[in-house]
Amino acid sequence: MRHGAPAWQSVALPDEAATLALGRRLALPLARHPGLVRLEGPLGAGKTTLVRGLLRGLGHSGPVRSPTYTLIEPYEGLAVPVYHLDLYRLADPEELEWLGFRDLVVEKALLLVEWPERAGDRLPDPVLEIGLHFRDSEGREARLVPRQEALARTLIQSLAGESSGDGS
Numbered sequence: 001m002r003h004g005a006p007a008w009q010s011v012a013l014p015d016e017a018a019t020l021a022l023g024r025r026l027a028l029p030l031a032r033h034p035g036l037v038r039l040e041g042p043l044g045a046g047k048t049t050l051v052r053g054l055l056r057g058l059g060h061s062g063p064v065r066s067p068t069y070t071l072i073e074p075y076e077g078l079a080v081p082v083y084h085l086d087l088y089r090l091a092d093p094e095e096l097e098w099l100g101f102r103d104l105v106v107e108k109a110l111l112l113v114e115w116p117e118r119a120g121d122r123l124p125d126p127v128l129e130i131g132l133h134f135r136d137s138e139g140r141e142a143r144l145v146p147r148q149e150a151l152a153r154t155l156i157q158s159l160a161g162e163s164s165g166d167g168s
Contacts, residue, residue, distance in 0.1 A: 023053020
């Protein structure tokens with residue numbers, strides 16, 4: 001994660017169901033405090049799976065595709081507009097201009113960005129950074145670093161309710 005940021009909260013993700021559940025728990029806090037979310041981690045770490053859970057938590061029942069080739073997948077009609085971006089195939093940060101990224105930033109929306117490092121310094125400050133990493137034989141781990149105090153307080157409440165069930 002950027003600048004060696006320490007994890008504010010680490011969450012074990014032993015399987016896909018746990019990754020989806022974490023996404024659902026992040027949905028309400030991020031709907032209340034939208035902005036840019038940096039999703040970092042190697043290929044196959046679960047970034048799109050986390051996004052799928054988050055979108056389910058916001059009420060989206062349709063398909064959730066990885067935007068690897070389209071670069072941007074919009075989701076409207078939710079509590080907050082959501083744009084899922086995958087910048088892996090971005091050859092140059094200037095391509096963000098061609099994608100209309102500047103228009104997305106001014107909107108009060110949730111921008112979920114995979115491979116944010118491909119954008120260079122062209123992204124605004126994030127509200128949350130999520131690093132997904134493999135943990136030997138124990139599945140994966142998510143490291144959360146909120147960048148806004150209000151979001152951090154809301155996340156504490158949401159993550160504390162993790163044992164109460166997530167409706168799966």
